[in-house]
Amino acid sequence: MNPFLLATSIENWIDSASFWPLSVLPAAVWAAIIHTTLVGLFFGLPAFVFIWAERKVAGRIQDRLGPTRVGGRFGWLQSLADGVKLIQKEDLAPNAADVMLFRLAPYIVVIAAFSAFMFLPFSAGLVAVAMDAGLFIALAVLSLEVLGIVLAGYASGSKWSLFGGMREAAQMVSYEVPLGITVVIPVVVAGTLNLGEIGALQSGGIQNWLIFSSPFTFLAFFVFFTVTLASNKRAPFDLAEAESELVGGFHTEYSGMRWSFFFLAEYASMFFVSALGAILFLGGWWTGFSPLDNWLLSTAQSSVGGDYLLRVFGMKILMVKAAILVFVQIWIRWTLPRLRIDQVMTTCLKYLVPMSCFLFLGAVIWPLVLATTIGQTSIWSPVGDRMPRSRRSGEPEVSSEVEGDETAMNRWNSRDSLVTVGLSTGEAE
Amino acid sequence: MSTVLFVIYALAASGGALAVVLSQNVVRMAFWLVISLSSVAGLFFLLGADFVGATQLLIYVGGTVVLLIFGVMLTSSGPYGTIKSQPAEVVQAGIIGMAFLALVASTVLSVNWEANEVRLAHANDHAEHGHVHEVSEPESEQGYNPEESGNTTRSLGTALLGVRFDKDLSLESEDGSNHGHTHGNHEVSAGYLLPFEIVSVHLLVVLVGAAYLARAKRRVDVENA
Amino acid sequence: MENVGLEMFLAVSAVLFVCGVVCMATKRNAIGVLMGVELVLNGANLNLVAFSRYGSLGLDGQVMSLFVIVLAAAEAAAALAIVLAFYNNHMTVDVDQATDLQG
Known part of the structure; x- marks a missing residue:
């Protein structure tokens, strides 16, 4: 069985727990239910909160109050009211539409935004x-959204939709293009595409966050953030909807649930790229204050179930960081005017691509420059020292199948560390 | 479990490919192509090729197909325009296609791959040593097995940079026994560094060429107008 | 993967390949022909990766399929540029209309 198939880990867990008299197929069904519920929570709840936040922030920025009535003083339940309204609407397809594709397209968008969360380590x-290949495949799945x-x-x-x-x-x-290049920059610094490892590398203090590892990664974060605005179709890059020119753009003809699918997907992918930015640049699930992290680690190890609680705490940290980034996205949307399509392409291709190439080169050369000037490859502790090599796939507790392959993994690790030694000393073995 | 997944992916891949052939509308063809290509990516994951599967999703499904749909939008003369083939052509192509499929499928299913594998291993031993001093067992001749060695990203990356973890420098395992054909073989091959560089230059050439084609046509338009 | 052998993957790739060939042969829309090419390349890719898993060549098949994917993307870009140029000259993408060289 493949180690990275969705249902495997829970299936193994159910098998090993043996308190549940299940054969393989019901176990797989249960695993699917548990996974989809978990992912669905992370998919639905942020969207719920962010739709409310969008209205509230928009109101405040425009010197209004925003929603105030539904569900108490701050209009907490505004999203729920929106959802109920949308569900009640009629689901219609225009006569001119290609009905099969018209009905299927929202599902492609939702499924793409939904499955990207599978590869996101929350803690x-x-x-x-x-x-x-977690980072790579997450971006691949997310890019399917465009297709829908x-x-x-x-x-x-409809001509508006076609435009x-x-x-x-x-x-x-x-x-x-710039998204790919800027994402590669922290990967070059960390030396891995595995998001769990990239997060684990940034432990111990805010100076270890990859954004602070060199001036190039610092700038790369802002390029990344700009590009993610474009990838989420958020203003100033919301050309595809452009209410004032194209009525509603691609979703002009949609109503009801299918329309809301597009918006669920938009808010989910906003949260996703923000969490991705937090993991890649902003220290992932670490607080950035090393005494606090160390104290949490030591108390967690000494108490029963503390390990689990620590992870949940890490998840909260990540979600707070991501929520801050989402807030900035909302803030930008309601303060900046929309670009024209040629300006968008100029921004991305003429400015951001050369900038990200330059930053990429800089991030590659930076350790060499440091090595010749101050004699070590990074200003603070080198990234390789922060994580034990043997735990390179990161998560021993969850990926129980790795333990099953312990000897094979060890052999592989020892192999490639030997190869590294062989390369550095200039001989084959 | 993996058998069920295989059946699902295989049916979706073949069905999507069939639908590409059968549907007339180009955008529907693109949609079925997406279904087919994504299912092939799923088959790649089943085969333990995680990086190749991700590349398939990112470049084929996310990139190439969107480019194709973009091309359809730029070139279609009316809404949902279709260019139909002659019925006779379709029938001819269908018959020839079925015959070809029967030929290929029967060939594939009739070959005994494992026996060939063993024979190939013997032949390699002959070629390398001139004499059969140690007949390798077929078990040690298995391909890259992800269940033993985890994910493929690092090994693929180093292979593209010229170092083969899975072949060169294959070290003795803990108990001192060698894998069949690798004993004493510590030559370092160049891996895929040269093809990698050639492909990157090729991509650059294609980029410039495609941009040139697109530019040239616009200039002609301006002159005509 | 116990019950699924190499033959099954090869059969699927044969179906993809044949569908691609038929698609190339029957479609008159140039972009449809391009999609046929993509299907053929995917059938070949599936072969390569399956042999990499079941054969004795290690990662070679996967590296090859990576190159195929990258070159297919390049091919699609170049072919699409040609199709666009053709469309600008003839106002159609019907490949049967490409008869200029017949004189």
């Missing part, structure tokens, strides 16, 4: 699918 070990939007734009049979879809495709071609 040390709290990841549904831990794999070495382009299909929706085409299938609606929205084409704008989204053009925008995607331009933002994917």
Whole structure:
């Protein structure tokens, strides 16, 4: 069985726990239910909160109050009211539409935004699918969202939708390049594509966060943030919807639940890229205050179940960081005017691509410069020292299948460390 | 469990491919192509090729197909325009396709791959040593097995940079026994560094060429207008 | 993966390959022909990765399939640029109309 298939870890856990007399198929069904519920919580709750926050922040920025009535003083339940309203609406497809694609397109968008969370580690070990190519595949899955939007734009049979879809495709071609390059920068510093490892590397103090590892990564974070605005279709890059020019862009013809799917997906992917930014640059699930982290670690190890609680605490930290980034995205949306499509492509291709290439080169050369000037490869402690090599796949508790392959993994690790030694001493063995 | 997944992915991949052939609308074809290619990515994951599967999703499904749909939007003359083939052509192509499929499928299913594998291993031993001083067992000749060695990202990356963890420098295992064909073989091959560089230059050439084609046509338009 | 052998993957890739060939042969829309090419390349890729898993060549198959994917993307970009140029000259993407060289 493949170690990184979705259901495997819970299936193993149910098998090993043996308190539940289940055969393989019901176990797989249970695993699927548990996973989808967990991921669904992370998918739905942030969207719920952020829709409310969007209205509230927009109101405050425009010197209004925002929602005040539904569910108490601050309008907490505004999102619920919105949802109820949307569910009641009629689900219709226009005559001119290609009905099959029109109905399927929202599902592609939602599924893409939904499955990207599978690869996101919320805390040390709290990841549904831990794999070495985690960052890469998360971005790959997230980029499928564009496909649904382009299909929706085409299938609606409306010129506004078609314009929205084409704008989204053009925008995607331009933002994917700087997004890929800026994401590679922290990967180069950390030396791994595994998101769990990248998070674990940033323990012990705010100076160990990858954003502070060199001036280039510091700038790269801002380029990354700009590009994620474009990838989320958030203002000033919301060309695909552009209410004032294209009515609603790609979702002009949608109503009811299918319309709200697009928005659930948008808020979920906002949260996703913000959490990704927090893991890649902003220290992941670490507080950034090393005495606090150390105290938490020591108390957690000395108490029963403390390990689990520590992870949940780490998840809260990550969600707070991501929520702050989402807040900044909302803030930017309601303060900046929209760009034109040619300005978007100019920004992404003419400015952000050269900038990110330069930052990438700088991040590669930086350790060499440091090594020749101050004699070590980073200003603070080198990233490789912060994590034990043997735990390179990160999460021993969750990925129980790794323990099953313990000897094989060890052999592999020892192999490649020997190869590294061989390379550095210039001989084959 | 993996058998069920295989059946699902295999059916989706084949069905998607069939639907690509059968549907007339280009955008629907693109949609079915997405289904087919994503299922192939799923098959890659089943085969333990996580990095290749992710590349498939990112470049094919996320990149190439969006590019194709973009092309459809730029070139379609009317809404949902279809260019139909002659029915006779379709029938001909269908018959030839079925015959070809029967040929390929029967060939694939009739070959005994494991026996060939063993024979290939013997042949390699002959070629390398001139004499069969140690007949390797087929078990030690298995391919890259992700269940034993975790994920493929690092090994693929180093292979592209010229070092093969899975072949060169394959070290003796803990009990001192060698894997069959690798004993005493500590030559370092160049891996895939040269093809990697060639591909990167090729990509640059294609980028410049495609941009040039797109530019040239616009200039002609301006002159005509 | 106990019950699924190499043959099954090869059969799926044969289906993909044949569908791609038929698609290339029958479609008159240039972009449809391109999709056929993508299907053919994917069938070959599936073969490569399956042999990498079941054969004795280690990671070679996977590296090859990576190159194939990258080159297929490049091919799609170049072909699409050609299709766009053709469309600008003939206002159609029907490959049967590409008869200029017949004189």
